Amino acid sequence: MADRYDPAGFEAQWRKRWKDADLFKTRSNPDAPKFYGADFFPYPSGAGLSVGHCRNYVPTDVICRMKLMQGFNVLHPMGFDAFGLPAENEAIKKKTHPEPMIKQYAATYRRQMELVGVSYDWSRSFSSSDKTFYQWTQWIFELLFKRGLAYRSMAAVNWDPIDKTVLADEEIIGGRAERSGALVEKKYIPQWFFKITEYAQRLLDDLDDLDWPEGIKSQQRNWIGRSEGVQFTMQLASSATKALHANEDPEFVVKNLQNRLAFEVFTTRVDTVFGMTFCVLAPEHALLEKILKTVDEEHAENVRAYQLRAKTLSDIDRLATNREKTGVFTGAYAINPVNGEQVPIWVADYVLATYGTGAIMAVPGHDERDFEFAKKFGIDIIQVIAPSDGSEVVLPYVAKDGILVSSGEYTGKPVFAAQSELGIWMEGLGIGERKIQYRLRDWLISRQRYWGCPIPIIHTKDGEMQPVPLDCLPVELPMVDDYEPSGDGTSPLAHIPEFVNTTDLDGRLGQRETDTMGGFACSSWYFLRFCDPANDKEPWSFDAAKYWMPVDCYVGGAEHAVMHLLYARFWTKVLYDAGLVTVKEPFARLENQGQVLALTPYRRPREDENLEVGEDGVVVSFADIANYNEEDIFHRWTRMSKSKGNVVTPEDAVESYGADALRMYLLFVAPFNADVQWSNDGMQGQVRFLSKIFKLIDEAKPMYFAEWRNFIGFEEADDVSKDIRRRTHKTIKKATADIDRFAFNTYVSSLMIYVNDLTDLVAKHKANPSRAFALSLSEAIETLILLLSPAAPHSADELWHDIGKSDFTVDVSWPVFVPALAVDDTVTVAVQVNGKLRETLEMEADATNEAVEAAAKALPKVAAHLEGKTIRKVIVVPRKLVNFVAS
RNA sequence: GCCGGGGUGGCGGAAUGGUAGACGCGGUGGUCUCAAACACCAUUGGGGUUAAACCCGUGCGGGUUCGAGUCCCGCCCCCGGCACCA
Numbered sequence: 001m002a003d004r005y006d007p008a009g010f011e012a013q014w015r016k017r018w019k020d021a022d023l024f025k026t027r028s029n030p031d032a033p034k035f036y037g038a039d040f041f042p043y044p045s046g047a048g049l050s051v052g053h054c055r056n057y058v059p060t061d062v063i064c065r066m067k068l069m070q071g072f073n074v075l076h077p078m079g080f081d082a083f084g085l086p087a088e089n090e091a092i093k094k095k096t097h098p099e100p101m102i103k104q105y106a107a108t109y110r111r112q113m114e115l116v117g118v119s120y121d122w123s124r125s126f127s128s129s130d131k132t133f134y135q136w137t138q139w140i141f142e143l144l145f146k147r148g149l150a151y152r153s154m155a156a157v158n159w160d161p162i163d164k165t166v167l168a169d170e171e172i173i174g175g176r177a178e179r180s181g182a183l184v185e186k187k188y189i190p191q192w193f194f195k196i197t198e199y200a201q202r203l204l205d206d207l208d209d210l211d212w213p214e215g216i217k218s219q220q221r222n223w224i225g226r227s228e229g230v231q232f233t234m235q236l237a238s239s240a241t242k243a244l245h246a247n248e249d250p251e252f253v254v255k256n257l258q259n260r261l262a263f264e265v266f267t268t269r270v271d272t273v274f275g276m277t278f279c280v281l282a283p284e285h286a287l288l289e290k291i292l293k294t295v296d297e298e299h300a301e302n303v304r305a306y307q308l309r310a311k312t313l314s315d316i317d318r319l320a321t322n323r324e325k326t327g328v329f330t331g332a333y334a335i336n337p338v339n340g341e342q343v344p345i346w347v348a349d350y351v352l353a354t355y356g357t358g359a360i361m362a363v364p365g366h367d368e369r370d371f372e373f374a375k376k377f378g379i380d381i382i383q384v385i386a387p388s389d390g391s392e393v394v395l396p397y398v399a400k401d402g403i404l405v406s407s408g409e410y411t412g413k414p415v416f417a418a419q420s421e422l423g424i425w426m427e428g429l430g431i432g433e434r435k436i437q438y439r440l441r442d443w444l445i446s447r448q449r450y451w452g453c454p455i456p457i458i459h460t461k462d463g464e465m466q467p468v469p470l471d472c473l474p475v476e477l478p479m480v481d482d483y484e485p486s487g488d489g490t491s492p493l494a495h496i497p498e499f500v501n502t503t504d505l506d507g508r509l510g511q512r513e514t515d516t517m518g519g520f521a522c523s524s525w526y527f528l529r530f531c532d533p534a535n536d537k538e539p540w541s542f543d544a545a546k547y548w549m550p551v552d553c554y555v556g557g558a559e560h561a562v563m564h565l566l567y568a569r570f571w572t573k574v575l576y577d578a579g580l581v582t583v584k585e586p587f588a589r590l591e592n593q594g595q596v597l598a599l600t601p602y603r604r605p606r607e608d609e610n611l612e613v614g615e616d617g618v619v620v621s622f623a624d625i626a627n628y629n630e631e632d633i634f635h636r637w638t639r640m641s642k643s644k645g646n647v648v649t650p651e652d653a654v655e656s657y658g659a660d661a662l663r664m665y666l667l668f669v670a671p672f673n674a675d676v677q678w679s680n681d682g683m684q685g686q687v688r689f690l691s692k693i694f695k696l697i698d699e700a701k702p703m704y705f706a707e708w709r710n711f712i713g714f715e716e717a718d719d720v721s722k723d724i725r726r727r728t729h730k731t732i733k734k735a736t737a738d739i740d741r742f743a744f745n746t747y748v749s750s751l752m753i754y755v756n757d758l759t760d761l762v763a764k765h766k767a768n769p770s771r772a773f774a775l776s777l778s779e780a781i782e783t784l785i786l787l788l789s790p791a792a793p794h795s796a797d798e799l800w801h802d803i804g805k806s807d808f809t810v811d812v813s814w815p816v817f818v819p820a821l822a823v824d825d826t827v828t829v830a831v832q833v834n835g836k837l838r839e840t841l842e843m844e845a846d847a848t849n850e851a852v853e854a855a856a857k858a859l860p861k862v863a864a865h866l867e868g869k870t871i872r873k874v875i876v877v878p879r880k881l882v883n884f885v886a887s
Numbered sequence: 888g889c890c891g892g893g894g895u896g897g898c899g900g901a902a903u904g905g906u907a908g909a910c911g912c913g914g915u916g917g918u919c920u921c922a923a924a925c926a927c928c929a930u931u932g933g934g935g936u937u938a939a940a941c942c943c944g945u946g947c948g949g950g951u952u953c954g955a956g957u958c959c960c961g962c963c964c965c966c967g968g969c970a971c972c973a
Contacts, residue, residue, distance in 0.1 A: 004925095004926095213891090213892085214891070214892080215890090215891045215892055215967075215968080216891090217891090218890060218891050218892095218968090219890080219891075219967090219968055219969080221890085222889090222890060222891090222968075222969060223968095223969080225969095225972065227972075227973085229973080265973080266972095266973065267973060268972095268973065269973080280973090323971085325971085349971090350971050350973095351971085351973075352971075352972065352973090354972090355972045355973075356972070356973060357973095359973095360973045361973080362973090363973095367973075368888090368971085369971050369973080370973085372971095437972080437973090438972095439972050558967075558968090559967095561967090561968075562968085562969095668899095668900095668910080668911070669899065669900085669911085669912095670899060670900065671900080673892095674893095674899090674900090675966090676899075677898090677899075679898095679899085679912075681912055681913070682899080682911075682912060684912090685911055685912060686911090688911095688926085689911085691926090745899090745900070745901085745910085745911095746900095746901070746909085746910080748910080748911090749900095749901075749909070749910040749911075750909095750910085751910095752909095752910055752911075753909075753910065756910090828906080829906095830905070830906040831906090832905085832906085832953085832954075834953075834954090835905095835952095835953060835954040836954090837906050839906095840906065861940090864940095872953090873953060874953090875905090875953050875954080877905060880905055880906090881905050881906080881954090883905080883953055883954065884953090885953045885954095
């Protein structure tokens with residue numbers, strides 16, 4: 001073996017051997033447990049992979065390789081999220097078609113993934129744009145349609161005037177399109193939705209049992225946004241009857257106003273209902289039309305003008321933070337059902353048409369927003385909740401800790417009691433009900449774009465919608481030259497007569513739906529297809545999904561915390577309800593990797609320059625730095641991206657340092673979920689470590705005895721051999737547990753410690769090794785190589801081969817921890833006086849507490865600190881610590 | 888503002904309530920070399936000392952405990968998400 005570590009000399013060779021042996025083909029040993037490890041479905045961008053992407057794939061690979069060695073049947077697949085806007089936009093830009101383009105990009109991704117030695121089973125790979133895949137995406141769409149979970153509805157959508165497409169709410173950041181940066185406009189067109197709201201409660205409840213990061217679960221909970229409250233009816237009082245009922249019994253009033261105009265309000269604070277001094281309708285509220293007919297012209301005019309303004313205001317203006325409240329009085333009044341009081345009805349855009357009922361009761365005494373509004377327009381503000389301790393408060397008092405005041409017969413009741421009693425009272429009267437409201441909206445799936453999965457629906461002459469018969473699927477995306485957005489808001493497919501014109505189930509002329517599905521549809525079930533990717537009869541066989549699901553470990557970026565994961569959970573639940581899968585949740589465990597940041601040079605902007613959003617300087621290329629004054633250049637850690645020119649590719653890294661060094665570096669540099677700062681020095685450190693291992697094994701090889709396992713039990717162990725075995729088994733325990741808990745940095749560090757220790761021991765004993773030493777060293781060498789194998793598989797196989805083995809390390813059993821061999825003979829005991837460390841003490845591991853205490857007390861330093869003091873108490877933690885409490 | 892995650896040497900980071908700073912990077916000194924790079928050895932939280940002893944140290948202020956980076960209370964700062972959700 002070369003004494004210099006030379007990855008270029010062996011890494012490629014091993015990759016070829018793995019491929020020739022079809023080493024990573026999914027195995028199905030009937031007696032073995034299964035492990036399904038998956039990475040998020042990547043879009044294969046034209047820029048190719050950076051080392052940043054490897055930060056996702058390498059750790060998943062490590063845990064999958066370990067599971068493989070532990071005897072699991074491992075499903076470790078990779079495929080490509082090929083449909084969607086990014087691909088389409090790039091193809092347009094490059095004046096090519098997305099189909100061949102994406103194929104080529106995917107091939108590059110695959111080549112790069114193979115270059116770093118990731119153990120995917122490529123025989124199971126597919127792209128979401130493959131007919132054999134999207135046929136089943138359509139199949140599932142129809143399943144949803146038939147179950148009443150897919151519907152079409154006229155809806156205000158977010159129109160991106162640059163991409164000329166409709167955006168989901170989630171694709172908009174601060175009123176601008178996430179991708180194009182365009183100011184988003186509103187547009188009304190018919191849209192397809194999935195009824196995810198029907199699953200809101202289950203999506204919320206089932207989060208509890210998932211082994212996911214708390215932050216992600218919490219984001220999903222917020223997104224679903226459950227709130228409990230009361231929805232009740234507000235009757236309108238005409239201005240003529242305004243004074244009429246002022247002092248009458250509320251129940252009488254309510255009963256006698258049944259035929260009037262009315263609207264519903266939802267509140268989570270029904271306990272504050274006696275504090276209502278006005279109510280507010282959203283400008284889009286349907287009832288306004290009717291209300292305006294009952295009021296004088298001046299008020300009606302004002303309201304109409306306000307409605308118009310609200311409509312033309314872009315979302316960015318309307319939702320701008322800290323914006324002053326606006327609104328107008330309608331001239332009409334509504335009746336507070338609990339006390340018969342009449343309150344003015346206002347229109348204001350701080351009430352959202354899309355949440356709750358689009359109308360609220362306003363209690364300025366106990367709600368910040370209502371308070372602000374009342375203050376501005378001079379509306380009464382009254383207090384109906386007071387702190388339990390009787391203290392004075394400044395309104396608005398929004399805390400729920402308190403009792404009701406000035407609230408009729410409810411005065412004196414605690415907030416929580418009043419909430420439930422008022423709810424029950426209203427239910428009894430039939431004017432309201434206790435209700436649960438969700439913030440979650442239905443999932444908008446339509447895209448008016450070409451490059452997506454066609455929605456398999458036929459519109460008949462009578463306006464009926466029929467699902468395309470299952471045996472006619474897939475509805476193929478036609479291969480056309482011109483697929484650019486039509487710019488009129490319809491899909492490019494709408495302009496292809498051969499596609500649109502078809503016959504319906506009854507043989508009459510019909511038209512195909514021309515919208516395509518957003519990419520989230522594909523990524524909501526691809527993990528099921530991996531279970532049975534070649535199936536041409538059904539999307540997956542029940543048994544295959546039953547065997548492999550759920551994904552045991554799902555790894556990807558936290559940026560998909562809400563959308564992808566929520567949608568995939570939703571589809572899984574629907575499929576569960578349909579009896580097609582046996583799991584209610586697709587991903588048992590989720591891990592989010594951190595990003596890889598690169599140090600990027602910037603220059604200070606010139607005075608007249610406009611900066612990119614969120615930037616405080618202009619990116620300069622590394623080559624250009626020399627052209628600027630030193631004081632005008634500064635560096636930032638930013639995400640690697642092509643536009644910043646700071647990308648390090650796997651090719652770069654592998655060429656300079658080797659694939660294993662790259663893998664080791666990514667694992668070691670920081671905890672898995674933390675962002676890391678790319679460093680060539682860090683890479684060099686891993687090269688150093690790997691070459692240390694090669695050197696160690698080269699040194700130890702003369703003492704290596706392949707049959708150690710058959711003899712080690714019969715040889716009397718000396719202190720050194722016991723020591724080696726102790727270190728070996730402690731390292732097995734630590735490495736195994738660390739990989740399982742995604743603590744890859746400490747896994748690598750435990751190997752470093754192990755290598756350092758072994759190197760010292762070998763140097764010390766190689767001149768005169770005992771037989772016991774050689775045997776335990778042989779165990780150590782094999783263990784080291786095997787423990788290294790998931791992280792640095794090329795090196796491990798090279799070393800394994802070098803000590804005379806002919807199999808691949810992934811085919812060898814993972815080392816087994818033997819607790820008895822890891823037990824310490826002697827331990828270091830910390831000796832404290834009054835909690836301060838004064839000395840340490842070597843003791844036999846089985847020394848009694850008394851012996852330890854006596855030995856500790858006898859230590860000169862300890863004795864000095866105890867001098868002249870009385871020992872009040874002695875705390876002995878066996879094998880760890882003695883603490884003398886003295887004064 | 889609300890929700891979530893964090894704040895530990897020059898840097899990345901270790902640490903079931905029990906020896907803070909494992910492991911690595913960088914630095915310093917040395918060996919090798921004509922020289923450099925690589926590599927190797929030693930050293931490396933701050934103060935203090937010839938060397939020790941000793942003192943100070945995990946964002947800040949309190950508390951619980953024999954003992955707190957770790958638990959509790961109150962703040963400050965950073966990162967991510969949501970943002971008029973009634």
